[in-house]
Amino acid sequence: MENENRNAQKGMQLPNPHLAQMTDDNLYHFGISRTSHDLPALFGDVKFVCIGGSARRMENFAHYIGNELGVVSENERLPNLAGNSDRFVLYKAGPVLSANHGIGVPSMSVALHELLKMLYYAGSRDVTFIRIGTCGGIGKSFSHAMYGTCVSTGVPPGSVIVSNAAVNGKMEHAFETVVLAKGIHRPIIVDQELASEISSCSRTEDPFKIILGKTYCTDDFYEGQARTHGAVCDISEEDELQFVKHLNSQGVKNIEMESAGFFALCHKAGVKCSVVCVTFIDRLSTEDVTADADVLSEWTQRPQVLVARFIKKRLVISV
Structure with missing residues (x-):
């Protein structure tokens, strides 16, 4: 926990002074907590968080971006890191997190609060959030x-x-x-x-x-x-x-x-x-x-294609 706190101080900062006083934090809607998961090891390298309403759509995006980045093989199935919860899903493909947020601001804000805290505790740095919808x-x-x-x-x-x-x-x-x-x-x-x-x-x-x-x-x-x-x-x-x-x-x-x-x-x-x-x-x-349905499925992939190009461009620039 001490190492985690040091990492958090180096990485993302959040405008909530109460977080620094907490020894544990249950990110209930993702089924993840600071004590049950090694957050720096899991998420310390995250640079992009992509969220959207549909659980299936964001699972598909995780595999798509993983294939585009060469970190997920074509037939590989990524684990749902939020498997302990039935509220949201969470997948990681290299430096990209993919999660759903449900419909509307109230549901989205719950997911966003917990994702922000997740990366704060992980000590993630220079993270960009993108809603794909x-x-x-x-x-x-x-x-x-x-x-x-x-x-x-x-x-x-x-x-x-x-x-x-x-x-x-x-x-x-x-x-x-x-x-x-x-x-x-x-x-x-x-x-x-x-x-x-x-x-x-x-x-x-x-x-x-x-x-x-x-x-x-x-x-x-x-x-x-x-x-x-x-x-x-x-x-x-x-x-x-x-x-x-x-x-x-x-x-x-x-x-x-x-x-x-x-x-x-x-x-x-x-x-x-x-x-x-x-x-x-x-x-x-x-x-x-x-x-x-076939047309809608193809249309749904269009913002994913654009975002994937952006992520690939950013990662090449940062190398």
């Missing part, structure tokens, strides 16, 4: 009185959006949470250099668009995203269309449910992060995901 896009051609004629913002389904800004459900650049029954606001800060570096990993032969854009983050999939086909609804289809057009006019390229909390918490913790998502639908056309 799916989202709804905004950007098909449409007529709008404000612009007079047809407007095309070019975000077809299957596009990859790298967030260069994010706003909450009120269109504010702040994440709202409650501590001690009081509302607090934390700024949503996006690392522009990191976002640009990831988006620059595109290639001319890519069969999809890679776009830097603003992300609208909501607390709900149905009402919060102006969908009219949830279990309850108090808005009209015209309300929905006008709202999505308004988002478009404000430069929003996609809608998802984690970016505001992710950017704000990572900034508060002092770690670099980015959000890379593939669009499944165009919200100016439909509320529903209509592409078949």
Whole structure:
């Protein structure tokens, strides 16, 4: 434990003075603790943490990035390091951790708190966090009185959006949470250099668009995203269309449910992060995901390909 504390002081620092006084810490939702696992040995070399909603998707990404880095053979199956828990999964492929975070900021924040502490106790240094996800896009051609004629913002389904800004459900650049029954606001800060570096990993032969854009983050999939086909609804289809057009006019390229909390918490913790998502639908056309399973599977791999290129580039540069 003494050696672990020394490593932690050299590596990642977290803005919580209570952690230095703890002799053990049970990272319950991953089934890992400081006393049950040798965290410096397991995670001290981690440089990238990639998280996404789906457990299966992040397992697949772990094997994909492991193959790309040459640290996992094609038929090798990585162990789930969070096997003592049924909440999240955790895989390690060389210097890359891959974990799921569930849906929405509340679930994501639980995973992110514990991953940050895991790497703090491990003494990890210069770690970059990347959320790899799916989202709804905004950007098909449409007529709008404000612009007079047809407007095309070019975000077809299957596009990859790298967030260069994010706003909450009120269109504010702040994440709202409650501590001690009081509302607090934390700024949503996006690392522009990191976002640009990831988006620059595109290639001319890519069969999809890679776009830097603003992300609208909501607390709900149905009402919060102006969908009219949830279990309850108090808005009209015209309300929905006008709202999505308004988002478009404000430069929003996609809608998802984690970016505001992710950017704000990572900034508060002092770690670099980015959000890379593939669009499944165009919200100016439909509320529903209509592409078949094979198409969605291929689209899901697109942000993984881009992130893998970025990681490989960074590792080559650092050698």
